[in-house]
Amino acid sequence: MLFNSFEFIFVFLPLVLTLYFMIRKREARLLMVLAASYIFYGFWNYKFTALLLFSTLVDFVLGIRIHECREAVAKKRLLWISIAINLGVLGYFKYCNFFVESAYELAKWLHFAPASAFHLDVILPIGISFYTFISLSYTIDVYLGRCSPHRDFLAYAGFVSFFPHLVAGPLIRHNELVHQLEDPARGRFNADHFAEGMIVFVIGLAKKILIADRLADGVNPALNTLSMLSTLEAWLCAFGYAFQLYFDFSGYSDMAVGLARMMNIRFPQNFNSPYQASSNTEFWQRWHISLSQWLRDYLYIPLGGNRGGSLATYRNLFLTMVLGGLWHGANWVFIFWGAYHGLLLALERRFGGVKNPQQGPAPFASVKVALTFIAVTVGWVFFRSPDMHFALDWLSRLFTLHPSFTLHHFEPAFRDRFIAAFVLAGILTWGARNTSELNLERIKRPGMAWALAVMFVVSLAFFSKKSPFLYFQF
Amino acid sequence: MRNPAKFMMHFGFATATLLLAGVAFVGWIDPFRNLGFEWRIKFISDRNQAYKRFKVIEEAKGVTDLVIGSSTSEIFVPRVLMERYGVTAFASNSGGASLPLRLILLRHALATQPSLKRVIYVSDLFEFSKPKLETSVYYQDEMIKWLDKRHWARLKPESGERFNDFFSFMVLDRAIRTFKDYRASLAGKWASAYHTDGSTTQSMIGGKTGDTVENRVKASAIAMSSFYSEMKELDLFARELFGEIIQEIEQHPGVELRVVLSPFHELFFRYFESRFVTTGVYDAWIDFLKSHERGPIHVHNFSYPRYQDYGITQTDRFWQDGTHTTSEVMIKMADEIYSQPNKEQHP
Numbered sequence: 016m017l018f019n020s021f022e023f024i025f026v027f028l029p030l031v032l033t034l035y036f037m038i039r040k041r042e043a044r045l046l047m048v049l050a051a052s053y054i055f056y057g058f059w060n061y062k063f064t065a066l067l068l069f070s071t072l073v074d075f076v077l078g079i080r081i082h083e084c085r086e087a088v089a090k091k092r093l094l095w096i097s098i099a100i101n102l103g104v105l106g107y108f109k110y111c112n113f114f115v116e117s118a119y120e121l122a123k124w125l126h127f128a129p130a131s132a133f134h135l136d137v138i139l140p141i142g143i144s145f146y147t148f149i150s151l152s153y154t155i156d157v158y159l160g161r162c163s164p165h166r167d168f169l170a171y172a173g174f175v176s177f178f179p180h181l182v183a184g185p186l187i188r189h190n191e192l193v194h195q196l197e198d199p200a201r202g203r204f205n206a207d208h209f210a211e212g213m214i215v216f217v218i219g220l221a222k223k224i225l226i227a228d229r230l231a232d233g234v235n236p237a238l239n240t241l242s243m244l245s246t247l248e249a250w251l252c253a254f255g256y257a258f259q260l261y262f263d264f265s266g267y268s269d270m271a272v273g274l275a276r277m278m279n280i281r282f283p284q285n286f287n288s289p290y291q292a293s294s295n296t297e298f299w300q301r302w303h304i305s306l307s308q309w310l311r312d313y314l315y316i317p318l319g320g321n322r323g324g325s326l327a328t329y330r331n332l333f334l335t336m337v338l339g340g341l342w343h344g345a346n347w348v349f350i351f352w353g354a355y356h357g358l359l360l361a362l363e364r365r366f367g368g369v370k371n372p373q374q375g376p377a378p379f380a381s382v383k384v385a386l387t388f389i390a391v392t393v394g395w396v397f398f399r400s401p402d403m404h405f406a407l408d409w410l411s412r413l414f415t416l417h418p419s420f421t422l423h424h425f426e427p428a429f430r431d432r433f434i435a436a437f438v439l440a441g442i443l444t445w446g447a448r449n450t451s452e453l454n455l456e457r458i459k460r461p462g463m464a465w466a467l468a469v470m471f472v473v474s475l476a477f478f479s480k481k482s483p484f485l486y487f488q489f
Numbered sequence: 490m491r492n493p494a495k496f497m498m499h500f501g502f503a504t505a506t507l508l509l510a511g512v513a514f515v516g517w518i519d520p521f522r523n524l525g526f527e528w529r530i531k532f533i534s535d536r537n538q539a540y541k542r543f544k545v546i547e548e549a550k551g552v553t554d555l556v557i558g559s560s561t562s563e564i565f566v567p568r569v570l571m572e573r574y575g576v577t578a579f580a581s582n583s584g585g586a587s588l589p590l591r592l593i594l595l596r597h598a599l600a601t602q603p604s605l606k607r608v609i610y611v612s613d614l615f616e617f618s619k620p621k622l623e624t625s626v627y628y629q630d631e632m633i634k635w636l637d638k639r640h641w642a643r644l645k646p647e648s649g650e651r652f653n654d655f656f657s658f659m660v661l662d663r664a665i666r667t668f669k670d671y672r673a674s675l676a677g678k679w680a681s682a683y684h685t686d687g688s689t690t691q692s693m694i695g696g697k698t699g700d701t702v703e704n705r706v707k708a709s710a711i712a713m714s715s716f717y718s719e720m721k722e723l724d725l726f727a728r729e730l731f732g733e734i735i736q737e738i739e740q741h742p743g744v745e746l747r748v749v750l751s752p753f754h755e756l757f758f759r760y761f762e763s764r765f766v767t768t769g770v771y772d773a774w775i776d777f778l779k780s781h782e783r784g785p786i787h788v789h790n791f792s793y794p795r796y797q798d799y800g801i802t803q804t805d806r807f808w809q810d811g812t813h814t815t816s817e818v819m820i821k822m823a824d825e826i827y828s829q830p831n832k833e834q835h836p
Contacts, residue, residue, distance in 0.1 A: 468503030
């Protein structure tokens, strides 16, 4: 089920919210949330709810066993079992064919390949990258003593499968969410929180439908004619995609935050105006914050972080970003994208001086922001491309001259909307506050209610075409 | 501290008001004539192409030659056919017309034009478009009744899509434009772009100008690929409906059917071949059509590569894009059609 669908907004959500506030008993409410989350997930394919349940059960049991285990070796062994199972499930469903096909290409190059590649008919369950990482972070935290194991399966399962964050994040930690789900006070209707949640949800919906999808209407058809694009058109596609990805993903995150807030639950901020960053390092402190923190805590620091000297730091940065790229997708373009960012981070560490957001504005801030945005956009070329060949073609269109100031490779029917969305995206990105910076108290006025209603209804008008969130594919 | 309850009430009221106002406006204008409210305006805009074509033929008189097809048949201009071959032609084509729509237009024409002698049916890939894409027909009572009831379920859109007929950006946009035409017509400042022969000053073809023919062909191939991504084998429904077209002709003695296999540029054809392995499907369709060739049913094959036999090459002068040809190609096809007598009359 998508957040931007009639069945979610007019059927599922009203029903779930009504039951959430009507049910007084804590266990019954938790059970309702769990059931609703599984229905939400199963709407896409009910068979994969079994996989979600399996992953949840495994780490619930292992979390308790790890905590109760006194022997260090056995404790570690249990942790590795959790890691192996979670990564094994992820590896099979997401990466199996990628590794097989890559091995086949290598064997072909070395002239000992079989006649045809072996291919598994595997469906990628949506959200698998998110819920396996959420579940994995729990067992690691229990092992490290950062949190106690949860002995209430209902609450634990509700934490893993909570529908606002289930399929595309944010990557919530156990100690950020479980106590909120268990708190009886959260089951009492709070008009302030509900209104705030509604505002944030509608803003997120508008970001996704009115900006991201309108940008996609321009970028996608134009990229289908990549070999004919002028340099201007190629750059418009690149910047257009950069905006599209930001407004799509941050819009989804806003909706997740808004939904949780309606239920008196606070989610952490996931985007903090990333394109206002003046360095690549700062960009990763502002973009998909929950993932950046996950990679820092469970990959970068265990690899050694910056404790082993400069070369080790660069290596750890690079490896973390490569694996972060691989997490996004089973394709060499994502690995290359991760490596690209890893290289930029390492170079900044070596030459640039890392900007501390707590310090005052750096000299030539606007220039640095512009350069950072361009560098990030070049990286998005790989992220968007179906393969390396396409990415290199696109880059060649960007950096060789194909003069033309017309936009006739943008679909005429969508061109005006694309341009309007592009301009609005630019204004909102650099000239306005992000959703978490908004003073929601000032928005809770009748006049603003009407403005929000217009935004909501116009978003509904664009529901005619189903548009899944970009990060669903991860 | 603001009043959140008051805020939410205003939001709810505003949302309901805007939604109801939008639905009421669309219901009153009914741009696709498929909502059926009694209080809708009587005005039929040119923007409702399929329905307009359906209604305009009711005004025509003495039609002897009928052109049916999608935008690829637009080059068969009735005025040119009249001037060149001395016939009274009518264009009953609609952009992207599916087979159900073509059958409806044909039956309606046969019922309203007793003088009809020849149907030029232009066959192209749009015959394989998914029936559910023809959403404006299913709920259009005047048109759907020309199709056998047993087929209606095939055209029924997904349940959620019906809401989009009442409230969506596309229908609101069309309703606003139709309303502007309606207001202009009330002030005497609007005239239909449709002529009495079914042709119109508004072309269905929106080609990209300023590009080489190769680029235009590639662009049109990519643009159309979303329609045919599922075409793996010949659609049985298409075969069944075409069979009903044959039956209609056979039940109207004196009427001949000229099936013209529309040409596609070689690059366009190769693009589809490489992406969707369509050669086998298209060959099967050609064989299927030719298997019906008898008596009043004639098949004229201008598909790739046969059009080369008529001197049609890949150069600019013959192509607007991958599927839309120029009038020079139309003349060659029409000369071929009109030079061959009806076998039924000349055994």
